[in-house]
Amino acid sequence: MTLTLYHTSHGIYISPLELKDTEKLLELRLNNRLTHEPFEPKRDEQFYTLESQQRIIKQRLVDAQEDKAYMFGVYLLDGQLIGQITLSNVSRGVAQYADLGYLMDHRMQAKGYMTAAVGLVLGYAFRALGLHRIQAAILLHNEASRRVLEKSGFKPEGIARRYLKINGQWQDHQTYAILAEDMLPDEHK
Numbered sequence: 192m193t194l195t196l197y198h199t200s201h202g203i204y205i206s207p208l209e210l211k212d213t214e215k216l217l218e219l220r221l222n223n224r225l226t227h228e229p230f231e232p233k234r235d236e237q238f239y240t241l242e243s244q245q246r247i248i249k250q251r252l253v254d255a256q257e258d259k260a261y262m263f264g265v266y267l268l269d270g271q272l273i274g275q276i277t278l279s280n281v282s283r284g285v286a287q288y289a290d291l292g293y294l295m296d297h298r299m300q301a302k303g304y305m306t307a308a309v310g311l312v313l314g315y316a317f318r319a320l321g322l323h324r325i326q327a328a329i330l331l332h333n334e335a336s337r338r339v340l341e342k343s344g345f346k347p348e349g350i351a352r353r354y355l356k357i358n359g360q361w362q363d364h365q366t367y368a369i370l371a372e373d374m375l376p377d378e379h380k
Contacts, residue, residue: 201307
C-alpha cells in the first residue's frame, strides 16, 4: 500500500511502515524502551531485534491487504521516524470499527505531532476505509494520551476494568471513541 498523508502545518506526514523502515522502527523502540515501559505489555528481549520488528511490519502489510489492520509511521517532513500509529482489529459487517493505538518518541511529545497524526488516520479511516467508529483505550494515568484523544474529538465512554495486561499487571483503562459523523460533513453521514 503506497500512501502518504501530510499535515504540513504541523510538519509531519504518515505513511505505512514498510520493510525498508525496519531499522528506523527498531531505533524508535530502543530509544523509548524505558519511557514507554509503564504503558505497554511486557516485552522480551527478542522483541527488540531487527528480526522481530521485520516480522511485525511483514504481518501488518499482510493485515492491510486483508483489511484487518493498518500500521503507519509518523515522520517529520525530513523523513525522521518519530512515532507509529495503528488501526487494528478492523471489524466489518454491522460493526464498521477499528481500534487505535500509537506511540511517540518521548523527545517529540507535547509538540502536537501525535494529535496531527491521529487527525490524518481518522480521515483515512472514515473516508477511505468507510469505517463508522474508531475506539481507543488508555491507562487511567496516561495524561498525554488522554490529551491527544480529547483534542482529536474522542469522547470518553467508560472504564474497562482490568482490560489489558500492561507492564505485567492487569490494569483498568479509560475507553474513548469517535464516530464518522463527529468528523465528516453532513453529506458523508
